[in-house]
Amino acid sequence: xxxxxxxxxxxxxxxxxxxxxxxxxxxxxxxxxxxxxxxxxxxxxxxxxxxxxxxxxxxxxxxxxxxxxxxxxxxxxxxxxxxxxxxxxxxxxxxxxxxxxxxxxxxxxxxxxxxxxxxxxxxxxxxxxxxxxxxxxxxxxxxxxxxxxxxxxxxxxxxxxxxxxxxxxxxxxxxxxxxxxxxxxxxxxxxxxxxxxxxxxxxxxxxxxxxxxxxxxxxxxxxxxxxxxxxxxxxxxxxxxxxxxxxxxxxxxxxxxxxxxx
Numbered sequence: 366x367x368x369x370x371x372x373x374x375x376x377x378x379x380x381x382x383x384x385x386x387x388x389x390x391x392x393x394x395x396x397x398x399x400x401x402x403x404x405x406x407x408x409x410x411x412x413x414x415x416x417x418x419x420x421x422x423x424x425x426x427x428x429x430x431x432x433x434x435x436x437x438x439x440x441x442x443x444x445x446x447x448x449x450x451x452x453x454x455x456x457x458x459x460x461x462x463x464x465x466x467x468x469x470x471x472x473x474x475x476x477x478x479x480x481x482x483x484x485x486x487x488x489x490x491x492x493x494x495x496x497x498x499x500x501x502x503x504x505x506x507x508x509x510x511x512x513x514x515x516x517x518x519x520x521x522x523x524x525x526x527x528x529x530x531x532x533x534x535x536x537x538x539x540x541x542x543x544x545x546x547x548x549x550x551x552x553x554x555x556x557x558x559x560x561x562x563x564x565x566x567x568x569x570x571x572x573x574x575x576x577x578x579x580x581x582x583x584x585x586x587x588x589x590x591x592x593x594x595x596x597x598x599x600x601x602x603x604x605x606x607x608x609x610x611x612x613x614x615x616x617x618x619x620x621x622x623x624x625x626x627x
Contacts, residue, residue, distance in 0.1 A: 390606060397599035415596040416604075425601060428585035432566055435497055435581060439504035440561035444554060446505070447512030452546065455520040456528070466517070473510045480506060481574040488575070499575040504568060508561035515560070519553040556616045563612045567605065 400412035419425055450469055454462050472480065484503050485495075493499055524546070531545045532538075547554065569583040576584060582605065589598050 393599050393606070394603045397596055397603040399596040399599070401596075415600040418597050419600045419604070422597075425582070425585060428580055428582040431497055431579055432582040435501045435504060435572075436562045436565040439501040439565050440508060440558050442501075443505045443508035443561045444512045444516075444558045447509050447557060448516050448550070448554065450509075450513050451517040451520060452542070455517055456525060469513050470510050472506060473514075477507060477568065477570040481571040484571065485574050495575050495577045497576065497579050497581075500572050500581065503571040503575055504561075504565040507568070507571065508564055511564070512557040512561055515557040516550060516553050519550055524549050559612050559616045563609050563616075566612075567609055 397415060398411035398413070400409040400414070453459065454466055459465070481503060484499070484506065488495070488499050527549070528541050528545050531541050536544070567583065568581075569587065572581040573584050573587065580588075582601070586598060586601050586605070589595075589601070
């Protein structure tokens, strides 16, 4: 393989682009360790007092638990439904499969604000109160197309031949799904779940529109920001960013390992 080299101009441009993207995050993390109560220069630290304050705040911990609950359950459901939809369209080719695929992917082109308003109107019409359940259903709506796209892209013809061979050997359809298809697709299932969880973990608009008393962590952070910036909100933001970054890194490592194994 030939190694790609960058010219000094290209390297400088790339460095400035990354600096532009990550500088706000770096400033946020830096001043989360501020020793004083005002997150502005000069930096007075490092100190862990604000992380200790965050981890001892019952409202933030409750919101954290809500985010974890909604993220895990909605991601599991979105991954399951995405897998079943991808399997049905890839393996059985029903009439109008291309139209069904486009319909499933359509929510990716719609803003979260429009989806949230539509869900709010729909839930009000059916008498569903604003709650964590409503937020979870909303997150399934936005994450299902992503899970479907990831899993559909991984359903290849060699896998289909292995599944046909299993049926020829007497395996029932559920055995083909659980013992052949799922093991072959586990990296894609893993990636779909964690990407869906990452989006649910960070999502604010739908969670804000569909909750009332029990709120998720992004909504709680927004409520705290209404009183002004402080190192505690910086600490919460740093923790949220850290969790998201770790999840994305795990997904990248899984997909990279899968690519190397082919």
